Amino acid sequence: MRTTNASIAAAILPLVGGPANVTSAAHCMTRLRLDLRDRSLVQEEALRALPAVLGVVADDDTYQILLGPGTVARVTPEFEALLAGASTAEQLAARGAELKAARRQRNTTPVKLLLRRIANIFVPLIPALIGCGVIAGLNGLLVNLGWLGTITPALAAVAAGFMALIAVFVGHNTAKEFGGTPVLGGAVAAVIVYAGVAKVTVFGMTLAPGQGGVLGALAAAVLGTYVEKWCRGWVPEALDVLVTPTLTVLIAGLVTLYALMYAAGELSTAIGTAANWLLAHTGVFAGLILGGLFLPLVMLGLHQALIPIHTTLIEQQGYTVLLPILAMAGAGQVGAAAAVYVRLRHDTSIRTTIKSALPAGLLGVGEPLIYGVSLPLGRPFVTACAGGAAGGAFVGFFSMLGDKVGSSAIGPSGWALFPLLAGNRGLALTAAIYAGGLLTGYVVGFAATYFFGLTGLTGLPEPAGPADSAGPADSAGPADSAGSVGPAGLTDPADPADPAGLSVARAKVEP
Known part of the structure; x- marks a missing residue:
């Protein structure tokens, strides 16, 4: 199978202008995403004719080659290996970052940038969500069949472990996406799921572990990133390694406890209530609109805004x-x-x-x-x-x-x-x-x-x-x-x- 994947990558590379024309390569669930210096060098007709290529899409930022799930994850490393033979990884990263910054400045609106960032935060979590979801479904089937042996508690633990700590992963990815230190974003977001928050009283109310969920983790990590950047601007270099992480976790953590957890918790509850009410009272109409408009939303990239809502509902229900x-x-x-x-x-x-x-x-x-x-x-x-x-x-x-x-x-x-x-x-x-x-x-x-x-x-x-x-x-x-x-x-x-x-x-x- 390795030979097949390598041959697919070798066939694609010259048709997109060769190694010199590719500044960076990455993949999502189905697509090989390329940053190209000059798109006029792409031989699109020949590229579409390759048996492994299911289609080609070009947007403002990337040239995307549809290879399908599974295949793209195996072809991309082979493609990157070919690129590495012609240029160093550092040079590719530098050119890719420069090109992305220039294109985003010219063509990206604030809304598109925000949605792209949301996707970059949550899409890497999807494989774990799928795996844990399938295990949870299998465990539920066994429970319904009355097979309550030692295996079902073990399956429940395996399935629920990731969801119990998903806020930490969201915080890590958020800090990475917004230019902060990923582990500090995870540390700040971890406050939300820490069991000890049940002992914290805020304005006469006791917090609950997990209150605010992924929305709270997202907000906490964004705040932590801005605090970190603020600290980098005035803390002396000799003290940076001690002062910046401490202030980042302290300030963002306290704001998370005393404000963000409550606000995000209320918002999360409202999202769950609204979704349930909408389907319970206007199910036919809501289904008609949602099912009918989803393809256009995908075409415009607006479907990415639904990812945090899906994740919030999975957390709650x-x-x-x-x-x-x-x-x-x-x-x-x-x-x-x-x-x-x-x-x-x-x-x-x-x-x-x-x-x-x-x-x-x-x-x-x-x-x-x-x-x-x-x-x-x-x-x-x-x-x-x-x-x-x-x-x-x-x-x-x-x-x-x-x-x-x-x-x-x-x-x-x-x-x-x-x-x-x-x-x-x-x-x-x-x-x-x-x-x-x-x-x-x-x-x-x-x-x-x-x-x-x-x-x-x-x-x-x-x-x-x-x-x-x-x-x-x-x-x-x-x-x-x-x-x-x-x-x-x-x-x-x-x-x-x-x-x-x-x-x-x-x-x-x-x-």
């Missing part, structure tokens, strides 16, 4: 009730792609793209289908959102009946979310409701795309069925440039040089 509803957007996307596959019977290129990307889509990795199918075609992206809205409304309806469907971790969706499901009515019913939502999203996404998503395109006959309510002259139709909807770097579907073979002018549909 053991699961987040929002993620299963948001996961319905992926179901709508799968249904839309299936409809495109059925109707574009003679377009070998797009059908090949769908066949390779559909398994990942079923497991909740939607980028290949989004960037390879629905966005380039235009209107199928909208009909995919309709499928997500229908699936979200389905799950929301059962929330109004008192049947909560939640996830014990964030990250996976689609079929991959089943091992992480949790709720208040038992695993069987929770899984059945979630499966019903997925099926609803598939069906509505397929039907909406089949009857409405590909009408009005040049050379496409109208399918048998309901008339296109938008009309062939609908200005929001697929003839619009996908670049106006999603991130920069997407090929205009009307471009005859489209390397993905998705040009609307070449599409042939059979009803």
